[in-house]
Amino acid sequence: MSKSKNIRVGISMGDPNGIGGEIILKAFEDSRMLELYTPVIFGSTKLLTYYSRVFNLTTKFHGIQDASQAIEGRINVVRLIKEPFKVNWGSVQKEAGELSIKSLKSAVLALKNDLVDVLVTAPINKESIQSDEFNFPGHTDYLNQELEGDSLMFMVTPELKVGLLTDHVPLREVAQNIDSKLIKKKIGTIKESLRKDFKVARPKIAVLGINPHVGDNGTIGRDDQDSLIPALEELRVDGNIIFGPYAADSFFGNRKHLEFDAILASYHDQGLVPFKTLSFGRGVNFTAGLSHVRTSPDHGTGFDIAGKGIASPSSFISAIHTAADIFKNRKEYARLTEDVLKVNTRKRR
Template sequence: MAKTDNIKVGISIGDPNGIGGEVIIKAFEDPAMLEMYTPIIFGSTRLFSHVIKSIDSQVKIHGVKTVDEAIPGRINVVRLFKEDFAIEWGTVSPQAGKMAVESLQAAVAALKEDQIDVLVTAPINKESIQSDDFKFPGHTDYLNQELVGESLMFMVSENLKVGLLTDHVPISEVSNSITPKLIKTKIGTIKESLKKDFAINRPKIAVLGINPHVGDNGVIGSDDQDTLIPALEELREDGNIIFGPYAADTFFGNQNFKNFDAILASYHDQGLAPFKTISFGSGVNYTAGLSHVRTSPDHGTGFDIAGKNQANPSSMRAAIHTAVAIYNNRKLYDELTANPLKNQSRKRR
């Protein structure tokens, strides 16, 4: 991969009792990572010194007071926390949740001010982050509030991209949550992201049905016939290359997903279960549709292996690479579309 002009990669620490710190440090044990990017971790030097010792790593961290003090070629850690914190591996802790939220909020603030170029978030525990001041089920909902645009949970890997029509919604509420407006909004976001973020000019999008067997013409629910299918027909009439709805039970097993640039799943597990089965370790959770770039590994806090030096950093590394690739694709897209006549002139030459 070519040098990226010291793109500043902001990183929130996730739950300090999980594997977030471990995969962050392991990701940057590869010297090539520091040649390509300038990591800026929002956390605590004491915390990361403990992580480094626990996994017997040889990397060095560079503590800074502000983002402006970050130095290329170093693992920069913004000293965010003043209070002492004793790591309790694999434990759900309100204090750990509070630190995860403070790290996320500081990183997002820096992202909004363009002090960092992209944001990569380590995994949080959805229980411990809850408080009177923070009542979001996850990163996506918080980012949707803080950044411009309409967020979409978009799980991406080299060969598979899966967006969610509904994400952190109880299964009992999925059907009532799906409306024609939501369908059109999410497909519009996927299409725009494929063009701007992944340089796919005429994306082909497949949609999975809401009910088993797409409702079997109303025998197993009428949601597909009443809501999903009419919305897709309207989108096709507007020139969108949309296919489906497909029965989800066979779509991935028969390799049909390989025929499309992206798939829109109706609910969380319908999309994420096959995605993680096919792409686990190389997959990335990307929040598409927003004004700034945020990615995350495709795994959780890993409480069962926290502190055991067993965490695999490949998804964290993929999340960093993907965030920067999207950032560069957006810059190129903006450049190419800023002056169409000028670019058309260049093409003729």
């Protein structure tokens, strides 16, 4: 673990043709950020210089060869490429995908080697990243392979937390991907994350139905009756505070989400549409359930506004703060649980 008093934030640059570079530099325009964090960006000083010039930013950064050379009080950039990269704003480009994956892989390696404390990823384009060496639909699946644990896509703000049973799965395949084992695993991950990452002692979790109106007792499909409802009943018997399944169409409109510590949605848009409607620009995409902390902003590459200088860094800044808070909460949780184990060991003696 780093001996630095600041939390070392590893940052992957995302797609260079999108808004990633802009929001990264804007996030650290406020020098007070460097009083809390030591950013380590994995990318290119030449590319960041280009962004600074295009967006008329005054952010200063410091080129290094390896994350171990990061200096507190500076924006450190690990030089992954020496040659210039020609930016084509808003374009899906193979070379852009290759650079974004090179940045991601380097940042994850540094995370695994404890050269950075947390990882914050700028958005990637899911089409340009595909190759023989990288065949994942997004960050979450790749991180699930590289880090220990079982990943959960967990969209979070201080007031609202939404996890997903299935994430980047075609809609026609959602129901066939959901079974009792998956339901129990995902709810277990949410419960553990709420305790360890967000200091919720007794998590209260709501679950949304798979089909419209939770299937209307089988009239609109039997997926809820055959898989979801029996699994939730078993979890309740084991003492979990689980409610639902609720009909998703009215759940957020009735403000039921305010009654729970987290909500588990069955599929991507069922959870992310209301989350982003309520929290866009403040929300954070957190990969829960893994051995290391990774967050990202709640938006994509922003190809439609790339190069215009109007991208807001607010969600990226929230992602940095959230990653740091979770990192500190985990350290405190580990200390408290270790103390409990020590006390129990002494009692047995």
